[in-house]
Amino acid sequence: MNINNVAFEKSFGTSLQLPTSTLPEIAFAGRSNVGKSSLLNKLFNRKSLAKVSQTPGKTATINFFSCDGVRFVDLPGYGYAKVAKSEKGRWSELIEGYFNQDRNLALVVSLVDIRHPASSLDENMIEFLQEAELPFAVVLTKADKLSRQQQMKQKAALKKQLKLHADVPLVVCSSEKGTGIDELRTVIKNAAR
Numbered sequence: 001m002n003i004n005n006v007a008f009e010k011s012f013g014t015s016l017q018l019p020t021s022t023l024p025e026i027a028f029a030g031r032s033n034v035g036k037s038s039l040l041n042k043l044f045n046r047k048s049l050a051k052v053s054q055t056p057g058k059t060a061t062i063n064f065f066s067c068d069g070v071r072f073v074d075l076p077g078y079g080y081a082k083v084a085k086s087e088k089g090r091w092s093e094l095i096e097g098y099f100n101q102d103r104n105l106a107l108v109v110s111l112v113d114i115r116h117p118a119s120s121l122d123e124n125m126i127e128f129l130q131e132a133e134l135p136f137a138v139v140l141t142k143a144d145k146l147s148r149q150q151q152m153k154q155k156a157a158l159k160k161q162l163k164l165h166a167d168v169p170l171v172v173c174s175s176e177k178g179t180g181i182d183e184l185r186t187v188i189k190n191a192a193r
């Protein structure tokens with residue numbers, strides 16, 4: 001897979017609009033503001049493939065990108081407290097609708113902020129992935145905000161909190177500094193084969 005061949009496909013406002021799954025899919029999920037857009041841009045070496053915003057709680061959509069026969073799925077960021085109830089409903093429709101479909105999931109990349117304990121929504125997401133036996137990896141974002149020593153400490157604490165099985169890839173990343181990006185690309189390439 002050549003990351004330079006990525007192209008935006010389409011945005012969807014409801015899961016009913018999603019086309020049937022044909023290509024293997026790599027889906028990205030995480031709390032709003034966790035750094036998902038920044039990570040996608042860094043993965044593909046693009047400035048604005050995915051929109052980075054200073055204000056969390058953007059409109060909920062599922063965005064499809066494709067790259068050499070693999071589809072990348074940007075799921076809406078969850079858990080932003082200040083959005084209207086109707087928007088929260090749209091979020092759950094989209095994300096639950098996506099996972100309830102019989103999609104060709106190669107990997108779910110679940111993003112968690114390295115600085116804090118995982119939120120209950122993060123716990124729910126990872127518990128769901130583990131129980132559904134879906135292939136997934138966890139990315140700890142914004143590592144540049146901590147020292148190396150703090151990163152290692154938080155990595156161990158989050159692994160324990162999230163009860164991650166030993167075979168789940170756990171990658172410490174910084175989109176700011178580029179830390180962990182090659183490691184994540186390798187995890188993705190192995191899953192998409």
Ligand code: GDP
Pocket residue numbers: 030031032033034035036037038039051052053054056077141142143144145173174175176177
């Ligand atoms: P999203 O809502 O999950 O898509 O998050 P964004 O990518 O829009 O990022 C949310 C905020 O976190 C922005 O202000 C980013 O500049 C910042 N951010 C994202 N990734 C990093 C990172 O690796 N390091 C630091 N220091 N800030 C980051």
